[in-house]
Amino acid sequence: xxxxxxVSRVLAGRTVVRALDLELRRGEVLGLLGVNGAGKxxxxxxxxxxxxxxxxxxxxxxxxxxxxxxxARRRIGYLPEVPPLHAELTPAEFLxxxxxxxxxxxxxxxxxxxxxxxxCELGEVRRRPIAALSKGFRQRVGLAQAIVHEPELIVLDExxxxxxxxxxxxxxxxxxxxGEEHAVVLSTHVLPDVSACCDRVAILHRGELRxxxxxxxxxxxxxxxxxxxxxxxxxxxxxxxxxxxEALEPRRWRVQxxxxxxxxxxxxxxxxxxxxxxxxxxxxxxxxxxxLAVAAADAPxxxx
Ligand SMILES: Nc1ncnc2c1ncn2[C@@H]1O[C@H](COP(=O)(O)OP(=O)(O)OP(=O)(O)O)[C@@H](O)[C@H]1O
Numbered sequence: 001x002x003x004x005x006x007v008s009r010v011l012a013g014r015t016v017v018r019a020l021d022l023e024l025r026r027g028e029v030l031g032l033l034g035v036n037g038a039g040k041x042x043x044x045x046x047x048x049x050x051x052x053x054x055x056x057x058x059x060x061x062x063x064x065x066x067x068x069x070x071x072a073r074r075r076i077g078y079l080p081e082v083p084p085l086h087a088e089l090t091p092a093e094f095l096x097x098x099x100x101x102x103x104x105x106x107x108x109x110x111x112x113x114x115x116x117x118x119x120c121e122l123g124e125v126r127r128r129p130i131a132a133l134s135k136g137f138r139q140r141v142g143l144a145q146a147i148v149h150e151p152e153l154i155v156l157d158e159x160x161x162x163x164x165x166x167x168x169x170x171x172x173x174x175x176x177x178x179g180e181e182h183a184v185v186l187s188t189h190v191l192p193d194v195s196a197c198c199d200r201v202a203i204l205h206r207g208e209l210r211x212x213x214x215x216x217x218x219x220x221x222x223x224x225x226x227x228x229x230x231x232x233x234x235x236x237x238x239x240x241x242x243x244x245x246e247a248l249e250p251r252r253w254r255v256q257x258x259x260x261x262x263x264x265x266x267x268x269x270x271x272x273x274x275x276x277x278x279x280x281x282x283x284x285x286x287x288x289x290x291x292l293a294v295a296a297a298d299a300p301x302x303x304x
Contacts, residue, residue, distance in 0.1 A: 001026050001183050002047065002153055007056035008207075009042055017042050017207045020056070024200075026152070029179035031198035031215065032187040035295050039207040040187040041081055041157055047185055048078035048155040060153060074103045077151035079159055083142025087131035091122050091141045094130060095148050102149035116144040119174060135162040143171070147178065154178055156186040160193060172197045191288050201287065203294045210294045215287050222256045222283040223263060224248070228276025239269050254283060 002024040009017040017039045024030050032040045045051035046058050049065040049072025058065045065072050086094050095113040104112055117126055120140040125133055130141060139162045146154055159175070160168045168190070175197045178184055188194060194201050195215045203211035221243075231253065236245035241261040246254045257266060263280070270277045 001061060002185070003057075003059045004043075004047070005057045005059070007043075007046060007053045007058060009039075009046060009051065010054045011042065015054075015207060017046070017053075017204075020204075020207075020209055022202060022209070022212075024153075024183045024185060026183050027180060028200060029175060029184040029186070029198045031194035031201045032185060032204060033189075033191070033194060033201060033291055034187075034204035038204040040204055042207075043204065044078075044155050044157050044185065044187055045080075047153075048072060048076055048080075050078065050080075073101070074149065075151050076153045076155060077146035077149065078155045079142045079146040079157060081157045081161075083138065083145070085130050085138060085141055085145075088129060090127050090129055091117065091133075091144065092126045094141065095144055098145040099148045102151075104149055112148050112150070116148040119147065120144040121170065136164055136167055139163055140167070143174075150182075152182055154182050154184045156184065158187055158189070160188060160190055168193070191291060195287055203291060205294050205297065210297065211290055221259070221261075222254060223266060224279065224281050224283050225253045225255050225266070225270060225275075225277070226279030227251050227253070227270065228278055229274070231275050235273065235275070239273070241265055241269060251278070 004020050004022040007017060007020040008015055020043065032043065034040050042051065046053050049058070049069060052066050060071050060075060063071055086097070089097065092113055095116055096109050099109045099112045117123055120143050122137070122140055122144060125137050130138060133141065143156070143159060146156065160171055163171055172193060175184055175186065179197070179199070198215055201211070201213060201215045202209055228251070230250050233245060233247070236242045236253065236255065241258055243256045243258045248254055255266065267277065267280055
């Protein structure tokens with residue numbers, strides 16, 4: 001549905017996004033990660049069709065967004081870092097305005113607004129001026145305007161910004177739900193969000209794609225193992241299936257398996273050696289490690 005082919009963007013004489021290739025299919029949620037200034041917002045602006053690439057092409061359903069800007073208006077929903085809200089309007093008025101702007105027929109507007117209000121849980125504030133809303137509610141209005149016209153592609157720049165933990169959880173569920181019918185690209189600094197609601201992850205650093213994959217795939221070889229007995233590094237080294245083992249506590253280890261070794265083989269070995277298996281789970285911090293490894297790969301990013 002969406003493809004970026006060799007996309008670069010120069011801003012103020014500096015290449016801030018460089019030779020980016022990305023693809024996204026309907027029904028997929030892609031999470032864009034990167035340190036501050038990595039180029040996430042610039043990439044999202046190009047995907048949303050509000051910024052032209054200096055080189056390369058962004059295509060939606062095979063059509064170049066730069067050549068057909070109308071496509072972006074009707075078929076893409078975009079939540080920028082700072083949502084452009086009309087503070088004097090109520091959410092209901094603002095969403096109706098956005099729906100018309102994006103090409104919805106007059107007769108379809110009320111139902112579309114009702115749906116967006118329900119999905120983003122804005123019912124209780126629908127008739128209050130946006131200026132009077134809390135930051136979290138304003139963020140939800142921003143999200144509602146991005147989905148009101150049922151776009152094929154939804155582009156969300158840090159959608160969890162300003163949301164409380166309850167709302168952040170609901171947002172993950174909403175994004176997951178949206179991802180079933182639409183394609184979603186989002187940027188975030190919240191790594192658990194990526195694991196929870198993204199099918200794929202791309203890590204940008206200094207404007208370049210440094211990692212692309214699924215959020216879970218790095219997690220499959222590293223496990224946290226709790227034992228009843230105190231186990232030593234040599235005990236792990238004696239197991240052929242272990243690539244490395246790091247003590248977190250005397251009875252808790254981070255164990256990385258050699259390629260191709262299944263976790264049940266580890267479980268069996270721990271039991272057979274009499275370590276006293278108490279806990280065994282895939283480490284969910286692996287995405288964080290991949291992220292930190294990318295970020296640490298070269299000198300710190302210049303001040304953005
Ligand atoms: N309008 C602009 N003019 C000049 N430079 C810009 C402009 N917008 C962004 N930049 C620069 O481009 C680089 C990438 O910025 P971008 O906002 O895309 O990064 P980001 O990954 O979204 O960062 P953050 O996580 O802080 O939002 C930064 O170095 C930034 O200073």
